[in-house]
Amino acid sequence: MPFENEVTYVKYVKNGKEKEFNELYDKACEEAKKYIGKEYKNIIGKEVEESNKIKHTSPVDGKEIGIFQAGSQKYVDEAISMLKKAQKSWFKSGYVNRARVMLKAADLMSRDKFLISALLAYENGKNRTEAMADVDEGIDFLRYYALNLIENQGFVRFTGKGYENEESMSYMKPYGVFAVIAPFNFYAITAGMVAGPLITGNSVLLKPSSDIPLTSYLYVKTLIEAGVPSENIAFISGKGSEIGPYITAHKDISGILFTGSRDAGISIFKNATKDRPKVVITEMGGKDTITVTSKADINKAVNGVYRAAFGYSGQKCSACSIAYVEEKVYDQFLTKIKETTDKLIVGDPKKLETYMGPVINKEAVEKFKKYSEVARKDGKILSGGNVIEGPGNFVRPTIVTDLPKNSDIIRHELFLPFLAIVKVKNLDEAIERINESDYGLTGGIFTEDPSEIQKYFDEVEVGTIYANRERGGSTGAMVGSQPFVGWKLSGISGKGTGSFYYLQQFLREQSQTIAH
């Protein structure tokens, strides 16, 4: 079975069925209401209730989505003990079985994809096409990892005879129990992060982001429905800063897979390894750039930059937050991108016309206000810079120019719909500035000159790079064909999600020899 990306929306459009896509989505938004306003328990073989609760509200209108549990040390201990006990039998059920279960889970997610997309509008404010692409990516991760495991025969190899009377094998085995700590911005990231360690035979404790606990909860239910034994997967919601350190330092957690901000990643790395070494994989933030040279097709570049900067309100680790534009085309680029950005529609992500939904929470709105002030002080606002008053967390997509090199807007990840445009003399200067950054996650270049593309690819210290990608100049990696990986402070592993190297990170090699 060859791997194929789900790409739902594109397939509907290709088959002339865009109207049907929209009808199914609208129907799913109604169905999603059935899930709103309930209390959801933690899952550790059984459903458990904690005395402390978390109220989960929507970024769209501030209304309550549901009540979740604030996980306690007592139930974390119980969960880890259960996961540890059951881990070996899950591994021994065999790689074919584990892959089959994951493929079944992917099919169940595909069955429910309109509902999950609709729930994402309520939970993290994604518009319909972005939400569907997110769910598609989750499905893709499960299928890709299942096929990768099969293709590699569970990562077991005969390694031959060191001496005539010996037979040896390399046997890749799981570490034990992985804690997965996930960010708010992609359902797919939660799905893929759980799937990797799980399919390779580890048990997994998922601590979801407190901003998307509902779709994470439903994902765990789906895995169990597909055949993952309920003793091998636990769902413990709770505030990262409160229950997180207890989980990551736990002696029976053998590996941690984290995706999120740089500060949390670094603190988790230190905390997890303070008493003993552990596998700690921290995928962190980005300060992603797109370079536009004088040889670029400017219309293509404008589309590639605004989509990468403002898609999902700039809340992608891959979002373009700085455009380096060569001086010869700078003014032309500014005029065109301003014209496009001024027209972008911000509003309820469930509405068909909406391009940009809300930012995730009130703190993000406050951060937006703070950086709009910095933008006014340090540079010039070309578009946006204002909050849209209302019950939801809506802000205008914002472009800033004329910023000095040391401005906070240039140096820090904002994770907001904020784009800085910087004039550079030439490609060399752009590359120099890109490589000065602490981060190295994604990047793009627009130029019609192949030698410039080659130079950029050869010289930038960035993990995931694109040239002339109008659909998103630095965003939107496809599972299987574009492994998604960060360098430097963007990520520690140097192995991409959706890559053929990914699964081996959750396995340790055992060298087995029998002498006759």
Ligand SMILES: NC(=O)c1ccc[n+]([C@@H]2O[C@H](COP(=O)([O-])OP(=O)(O)OC[C@H]3O[C@@H](n4cnc5c(N)ncnc54)[C@H](O)[C@@H]3O)[C@@H](O)[C@H]2O)c1
């Ligand atoms: N490199 C990548 O592939 C990638 C992908 C997506 C997002 N990100 C990054 O994620 C960030 C946005 O996501 P976020 O706001 O959810 O990130 P975040 O760091 O605030 O939270 C991520 C997760 O860590 C938990 N957490 C926070 N502090 C913790 C601690 N001390 N111990 C244990 N757990 C803790 C949170 O509860 C959450 O589940 C951005 O910086 C973005 O660039 C990176």
Ligand SMILES: N[C@@H](CCC=O)C(=O)O
């Ligand atoms: N994989 C996504 C980004 C995930 C980070 O937030 C992309 O390629 O745009």
